Amino acid sequence: MKIFAAARGFYGRRKNCWATAVRAVHKAWQYAYVGRRLKKREFRTTWIQQINAGAREHGLTYASLMKWLPVLGVNLNRKSLAALAATEPFAFRAIAEMVRARVLPGAATGAAVAAKASGKRATQAPLPQLR
Numbered sequence: 001m002k003i004f005a006a007a008r009g010f011y012g013r014r015k016n017c018w019a020t021a022v023r024a025v026h027k028a029w030q031y032a033y034v035g036r037r038l039k040k041r042e043f044r045t046t047w048i049q050q051i052n053a054g055a056r057e058h059g060l061t062y063a064s065l066m067k068w069l070p071v072l073g074v075n076l077n078r079k080s081l082a083a084l085a086a087t088e089p090f091a092f093r094a095i096a097e098m099v100r101a102r103v104l105p106g107a108a109t110g111a112a113v114a115a116k117a118s119g120k121r122a123t124q125a126p127l128p129q130l131r
Contacts, residue, residue: 047082054085058096060103068099 006028007014007021014024052062069076074095076084084092 044078047078050082050085051078054081054089054092055096058093058100060096060099064103065096065099068102069095072098072102074098 003018003021003025004016006025007016009015010021010024013020015021048062051065055062055065076095081092081095084095
């Protein structure tokens, strides 16, 4: 009675009439099969949107970012890049600045733009010493 077990929760005759339950369960399995593939497509679309939003914050486009990442030796997939863009803005900014330096060699980096706005020279902050 695998069909009736799968039809639990269905409304009306679909849950207790054999012929109707068979048709309803088979249709539900078709929707589930398609949905598993659509889920992957929707996740990829969401990741691309998140990466594009992060790239645009740093003066890049999604296409230029994704084109130059393998050239620069950054082998991160879209899921990882989207997570960086959403949760680790400083790490994503470092990646974006690497790409910007390659795509736009004469363009100023974020530190140089901030320093120019404040009227000071851009200097690199020293790295913290780890013990």
